[in-house]
Amino acid sequence: MSDKRLNGLDHLRALAIILVFLFHYGRLFPSPQWVTAIGAFGWTGVDLFFVLSGYLIASQLFSDLQTEDGISFKDFFLKRFFRIVPAYLFTVAVYFLLPSFREREAPAPLWKYLTFTQNLGLDLRYQGTFSHAWSLCIEEQFYLLLPLVLILLSYFRLIKRGWILLLILFLGGFFIRAYNWHYQVSPFIADGEAWINWYKWIYYPTFTRLDGLLTGIFIAGVFQFRPALKERISRYGNGYLLLSIFILAAAWFVCTDTESFHASVYGFTLTDLGYGVMVLGAVSNTSILYKFRLPAASRLAILSYAIYLLHKITIHLTQLSLSKLHIEKDSNLMFVLCIITSVLAGLILNLFIEKPFLRLRNKLFL
Secondary structure (H helix, E strand, O other), X not given: OOHHXXXXXXXXXXXXXXXXXXXXXXXXXXXXXXXXXXXXXXXXXXXXXXXXXXXHHHHHHHHHHOOOOOOOHHHHXXXXXXXXXXXHHHHHHHHHHOHHHOOOOOOOOHHHHHOOOOOOOOOOOOOOXXXXXXXXXXHHHHHHHHHHHHHHHHHOOOHHHHHHHHHHHHHHHHHHHXXXXXXXXXXXXXXXXXXXXXXXXXXXXXXXXXXXXXXXXXXXXXXXXXXXXXXXXXXXXXXXXXXXXXXXXXXXXXXXXXXXXXXXXXXXXXXXXXXXXXXXXXXXXXXXXXXXXXXXXXXXXXXXXXXHHHHHHHHHHHHHHHHHXXXXXXXXXXXXXXXXXXXXXXXXXXXXXHHHHHHHHHHHOO
């Protein structure tokens, strides 16, 4: 993968973590009104992460498929383990060993974090802290299942028909979300409990949130197995970036009431398609995101995983500490200081946990 190609994706990783940070800051902590307003659509940053993961991981596996040795599940999973798990386990340890650091109430049971199943059956009434681990659970489940599925399809020589499975899973998401909304959400609207089941049955479960990963896999498949089509697509990189903005604007309109039927059934798909088109633009060699490297975006992209893990704890501790110095929690100054401390926390986690394990991984897989 070329540096220029990574430039475009680095811009999108940076955008994704900014969106998530704004959303959580405005929704969970005292904040300036403008942060809450701008961050209202920030929940979609996770969807952008999903599309990026689907594209990058599928690209790697599709490339392995075309080699003589094919996909090595052991090598792939161990590489992902060294990339994801050490920093994640460190964060889990902080949450469980230092409960005073928690930004909200009790976490889910420890075993659900250790098995990456915390997103299944998650009830925010009793499991509010480190709730953002739900997306990491989906990604880790994805890292487990995708190579196994591709190995099976390759063994039975069905790789060329893999698009059928993609289509089934994609369409299945609509039906599952519609069913869950009608039977798990709608009946509880009158008593004010609908939001709990909406998160539990629509927002967090793996089987309702595959659209972004599937979109990324589809793009990777087109680029890997249809080079002529890739060449034609890449001619219009900036056009895709512009188109993605219009699609995301439509998604924002549909998702104005996120717990409504249309937002629940169609909103995620429209959002993920918008970000999928944005990824198409970012990896097209004619687009501005592909051509130009922004050092700040590249650095933020490198730190995005570490910042994602620690940003809620960091914001909580920063506001708790600095408010004692008479800095208002909902002030612009506090917001800027929380950005600084969150980036510093991510940098420390990256330097002392992520990088040593990545160096170890590189030594093992030379």
